[in-house]
Amino acid sequence: MSATRVDVLPHLKTARFDRALSYRLPDGMRVQTGDIVRVPLGPRTVFAYVVGEPKPAADDASLREIAERVDGPRAFDADGLALARWIADAYLCSLREALGAVVLAAAIPRTVDRFVPRGDPPEIARFKHVPERLVRLLWNDFRDGVGPDVLLRHPEARRAGDRATLLRALDALVRAGVLDRRRTVAQARVGTATVRILRTGAAPIRGKKAEALVAHVAASGELRRSDALLAGFSDAVIRRVVLAGALVEEQRDIRRERHARVALPPYQPTDEQREAIARLAGAIDARTFSQLLLHGVTGSGKTFVYLHAIARVLARGGRAIVLVPEIALTPQTAARFEAAFGDRVAVLHSALSDRERFDAWQAAARGEIDVVVGARSAVFAPLGDVRLIVVDEAHESSYRQDSTPRYDAVAVARERMRRANGVVVLGSATPALEDYARAKAGRFPLVRLVHRATAQPLPAVRVVDMGAEFGSGNRRVFSTALAEAIADRIARSEKTVLFINRRGSARFVLCRACGEVPECPRCSTSLTVHRSENLLRCHWCDFQRAIPEVCASCGAGPVREFGAGTQRVADEVERLFPDAVVVRMDSDTTTRVGDHARLLERFADEGDVLVGTQMVAKGLDFPQVTLVGAVAADLDLHVADFRAAERTFALLTQVCGRSGRARAGEAIVQTYAPEHPAIVYASKHDYDGFAAVELRERRALHWPPFTKLAMLGAIGRSRRAVETAIARWAAPLRGVDGFEVLGPAPYPVARVNDEWRYRIAVRTKALERLRAAIRADVLPLADAVEGVRLTVTIE
Ligand SMILES: Nc1ncnc2c1ncn2[C@@H]1O[C@H](COP(=O)(O)OP(=O)(O)OP(=O)(O)O)[C@@H](O)[C@H]1O
Ligand SMILES: [Zn+2]
Numbered sequence: 001m002s003a004t005r006v007d008v009l010p011h012l013k014t015a016r017f018d019r020a021l022s023y024r025l026p027d028g029m030r031v032q033t034g035d036i037v038r039v040p041l042g043p044r045t046v047f048a049y050v051v052g053e054p055k056p057a058a059d060d061a062s063l064r065e066i067a068e069r070v071d072g073p074r075a076f077d078a079d080g081l082a083l084a085r086w087i088a089d090a091y092l093c094s095l096r097e098a099l100g101a102v103v104l105a106a107a108i109p110r111t112v113d114r115f116v117p118r119g120d121p122p123e124i125a126r127f128k129h130v131p132e133r134l135v136r137l138l139w140n141d142f143r144d145g146v147g148p149d150v151l152l153r154h155p156e157a158r159r160a161g162d163r164a165t166l167l168r169a170l171d172a173l174v175r176a177g178v179l180d181r182r183r184t185v186a187q188a189r190v191g192t193a194t195v196r197i198l199r200t201g202a203a204p205i206r207g208k209k210a211e212a213l214v215a216h217v218a219a220s221g222e223l224r225r226s227d228a229l230l231a232g233f234s235d236a237v238i239r240r241v242v243l244a245g246a247l248v249e250e251q252r253d254i255r256r257e258r259h260a261r262v263a264l265p266p267y268q269p270t271d272e273q274r275e276a277i278a279r280l281a282g283a284i285d286a287r288t289f290s291q292l293l294l295h296g297v298t299g300s301g302k303t304f305v306y307l308h309a310i311a312r313v314l315a316r317g318g319r320a321i322v323l324v325p326e327i328a329l330t331p332q333t334a335a336r337f338e339a340a341f342g343d344r345v346a347v348l349h350s351a352l353s354d355r356e357r358f359d360a361w362q363a364a365a366r367g368e369i370d371v372v373v374g375a376r377s378a379v380f381a382p383l384g385d386v387r388l389i390v391v392d393e394a395h396e397s398s399y400r401q402d403s404t405p406r407y408d409a410v411a412v413a414r415e416r417m418r419r420a421n422g423v424v425v426l427g428s429a430t431p432a433l434e435d436y437a438r439a440k441a442g443r444f445p446l447v448r449l450v451h452r453a454t455a456q457p458l459p460a461v462r463v464v465d466m467g468a469e470f471g472s473g474n475r476r477v478f479s480t481a482l483a484e485a486i487a488d489r490i491a492r493s494e495k496t497v498l499f500i501n502r503r504g505s506a507r508f509v510l511c512r513a514c515g516e517v518p519e520c521p522r523c524s525t526s527l528t529v530h531r532s533e534n535l536l537r538c539h540w541c542d543f544q545r546a547i548p549e550v551c552a553s554c555g556a557g558p559v560r561e562f563g564a565g566t567q568r569v570a571d572e573v574e575r576l577f578p579d580a581v582v583v584r585m586d587s588d589t590t591t592r593v594g595d596h597a598r599l600l601e602r603f604a605d606e607g608d609v610l611v612g613t614q615m616v617a618k619g620l621d622f623p624q625v626t627l628v629g630a631v632a633a634d635l636d637l638h639v640a641d642f643r644a645a646e647r648t649f650a651l652l653t654q655v656c657g658r659s660g661r662a663r664a665g666e667a668i669v670q671t672y673a674p675e676h677p678a679i680v681y682a683s684k685h686d687y688d689g690f691a692a693v694e695l696r697e698r699r700a701l702h703w704p705p706f707t708k709l710a711m712l713g714a715i716g717r718s719r720r721a722v723e724t725a726i727a728r729w730a731a732p733l734r735g736v737d738g739f740e741v742l743g744p745a746p747y748p749v750a751r752v753n754d755e756w757r758y759r760i761a762v763r764t765k766a767l768e769r770l771r772a773a774i775r776a777d778v779l780p781l782a783d784a785v786e787g788v789r790l791t792v793t794i795e
Contacts, residue, residue: 006022023065029066038066038067051081080102087412100404114147115170117138131169138173152166197252200246213237213238216228230593270453280292280305280447287421295687296427299458301449319383321374324393346363348378390425394410395650433646461667494625499613501613502564507526516554520538527543570582582611590615623661629669653685653687710794711759713726713757738766
C-alpha cells in the first residue's frame with residue numbers, strides 16, 4: 001500500500017516548537033505549499049502550514065491524517081517559503097518566526113467562538129454565579145449569537161461583572177445546555193482586489209476641511225479613499241462628508257490591464273542618467289543574478305533611472321519590486337511610480353487597511369499587478385517572475401527589522417534575486433560603507449551620478465563652530481550666520497528647512513542648586529522637556545509627568561533647561577520672526593496617517609520655515625528651498641555605535657541636499673566638532689573622502705566591513721538574572737579561535753520599561769562558523785533560562 005505524505009508546520013504560539021511534522025493526505029484532498037490545514041496534534045486539532053508539496057510514501061500506520069484543508073488563498077508560495085527558510089538560517093530564528101515576516105496577518109485563520117442562546121431564558125435561580133444582567137443581555141439582544149469579544153466589551157456585560165466572572169458564567173450556561181458554544185473557523189477570504197473610491201456627490205457641505213476635501217476630490221475627478229487619507233484628510237472628515245452626501249463612496253474591483261501603457265516622465269535623460277540606464281538595461285537583459293550600486297548625489301534623478309529600468313523589465317514580460325524606507329515619508333516618490341505605471345502598480349502604504357493590503361497581495365499572487373512599491377516587508381510580495389528589485393535609499397537602517405525575525409530586507413532582496421536570476425539595484429546618495437567597499441573591491445558594479453539632473457549645483461555648505469560662537473557670547477540656538485540667513489530667506493520669500501534630530505523643547509532639566517536631573521522611573525534615561533504640553537516625557541517608554549516648578553530633590557528652584565529639540569527651534573524662529581509661518585514635523589506632530597503629507601503641503605503652500613527631525617532630511621524635493629540649517633549636527637556623533645560617524649555623515653549629506661534643487665541654495669551646519677571628518681566631508685559633498693577615512697579607521701579597529709559582527713542581547717526584569725544570563729551565553733563563544741567577544745556591557749540605555757538590557761558583540765571573519773556555534777551552543781542555553789530573553793542580531 002502506498003500513501004501520500006505532507007509535511008506541515010503547526011501554527012502554535014510557542015515559537016520553540018519548530019519541527020515540520022508529516023501527515024497523511026486523505027483521499028480526494030488536494031493541498032499545495034502555503035495552504036493552511038487543520039491537523040490533529042496530541043488531543044487537539046491545530047492549524048498548520050503546508051511546507052512542502054505532497055509526496056508518495058510507504059504507508060505508515062503511525063501517520064495521522066490531515067483533518068481538513070482550510071478554504072482560502074495560500075498563505076505563501078514556494079518562493080516565500082524558500083525566503084523564510086533562508087531567513088531562519090541566516091538570522092538564527094525559527095522557521096515559524098521567519099514565516100511571521102512573510103505571511104500577512106490577514107492570511108492567518110483563527111477559530112472564533114459564538115455563543116448562541118437556546119430556547120427561552122433559563123431560570124436564573126438555577127445558577128449560583130451567573131449574573132442576571134448577562135442572561136437578560138444574551139436572550140434579549142443576542143438571540144442570533146455573539147462572539148466573546150463583542151460580548152465582553154458590551155457596557156451592560158461589563159456592569160454584570162469582570163472578565164473572569166463573565167467567562168465563568170458563560171461556561172456554566174454552556175454546561176447546563178442552555179447556551180451553545182459554536183466554534184467556527186474564520187478564514188481569510190479570497191477577495192478581488194478592490195479599492196474604495198470617492199466621487200463628488202450632489203449635496204452641499206460646509207466647513208473648511210470638508211470643503212477642502214470635496215475640492216480635492218473634484219480636482220482629480222475621483223480619488224481612492226486611501227489616497228485621501230494619505231493626503232491628510234482624517235477618517236472622520238471623510239465619513240462626515242460621505243454621510244452628508246457631498247461625496248459618494250463606492251467599492252470597485254480593480255480590473256487591471258496587464259499591458260496598460262507606461263508613462264515615463266517627459267524629460268530627456270542627462271548623459272549620466274543615460275549611461276546608468278544603459279548599464280541597468282544590460283544587467284536586466286543578461287538574465288543572471290547581479291547587483292549594482294547606484295551612487296547618485298542628492299537631486300541627481302535616481303528615480304528617473306529606476307523608472308526606466310522597471311519599464312524595460314515590464315516590456316520583457318517580467319515584474320519588479322521597489323523598496324522605499326517608509327511610504328508616509330516619501331509621498332512624492334510613491335506618486336511618481338503611480339504616475340508612470342498606473343494600475344499596474346500597487347503601492348503598499350500605511351494608509352491601507354489590513355483587508356486592502358491583503359487584497360493587493362492576492363492580486364499580486366494572481367498576476368494582476370506588475371510592480372509593487374512598499375516598505376521593508378514588500379520584499380516578500382508574492383509576485384511571480386520578479387526580475388528586478390530596486391532599493392531606494394539603500395543605506396537606511398529602516399530596512400533592518402529590529403524585532404524577531406531580525407532580517408535585513410536588502411539581504412533578502414539579494415537572496416530573492418539570486419534565486420530568480422534577477423537584478424538588485426541599491427540606490428543612494430550615501431551608500432552603506434559595506435556596499436561601497438565591496439563595489440570598490442570589484443565585487444559588483446558601481447554606477448555613479450555625480451551631477452544633479454537639474455541645472456543647479458549642490459549647495460555651498462558653511463560650517464559654524466558653536467564653541468567659538470558660545471565663547472563670543474552668543475548662547476542662543478542659532479548662530480549669527482544662521483539667524484541672518486533665515487532672515488534673508490524670509491525677506492526674499494524663499495524657504496528654509498531646519499533640521500535637529502531631537503523632538504521636544506529641551507533635552508533635560510537640571511537643578512542649579514543640587515544638579516538633580518529628573519529621570520524616567522522605568523528607564524535609565526533623563527526625561528525630555530515638552531514645553532507646549534508642560535510635560536517631561538520619556539522618549540523610550542512614553543512615561544510623562546508635569547515639569548516641576550522646583551527641584552523634586554532639594555526643593556530649590558527654578559530648574560534650568562538644557563539642549564534644544566524641534567519644539568525649541570520652532571519657538572525660537574517664531575520669537576525672532578513673528579510673522580513667519582513655521583511648520584514643525586516630528587513624531588509628535590505626525591501621529592496619524594496623512595499628517596506628513598498635510599504638513600508638507602502646508603509648508604509648500606504658505607510655509608517659510610520647516611523644522612523637523614530626520615523626517616525632513618530625506619527625499620523632499622521642493623524647488624523654493626534655498627537654505628538648510630543643521631542646528632546641532634553632532635548630536636548623534638558620539639553615541640556608542642561604530643556606525644555613528646557614518647550615520648551623521650549620511651544625514652547631513654541628505655539634509656543639505658534638500659537645498660538649492662531648483663535655484664541656487666546654501667546650507668549652514670552648526671557644530672561643536674567642526675574638525676570631525678563626518679562634518680568636514682559632508683560640508684564638501686565628498687563621499688569618497690569620507691569613505692576613505694572611515695574605512696581606514698574601521699580596518700584599524702576591526703569593525704565591519706572588515707569583520708562580521710553578531711550581537712547577542714539579554715533582556716529581563718531582574719538585573720542579576722540578566723547579568724548572569726549574558727555571562728553564561730557568552731561563555732561558549734569566548735576563547736574560541738577566530739571569535740572575539742566584546743563585553744558583556746549594558747546597552748547605552750541599560751533599562752527600558754523596567755527591563756534591564758545587556759549585550760555582547762562577537763566579531764569574526766568566519767560568520768558561518770559563528771552562526772553554527774550560536775545555534776549549537778547558545779540557543780539551547782537560552783531556552784533553559786526563564787525570565788530573560790535572548791536576542792540575536794546578525795549584522
Ligand atoms: N533628466 C531630467 N531632466 C530634468 N529633470 C529631471 C531629470 N531627471 C530628474 N529630474 C528632476 O530632478 C529632481 C530630482 O530627482 P530625484 O528626486 O529623482 O532625485 P534623487 O536622486 O532621488 O534625489 P534625492 O537623493 O535627493 O532624493 C526631480 O524633481 C526630478 O523630476
Ligand atoms: Zn521610560
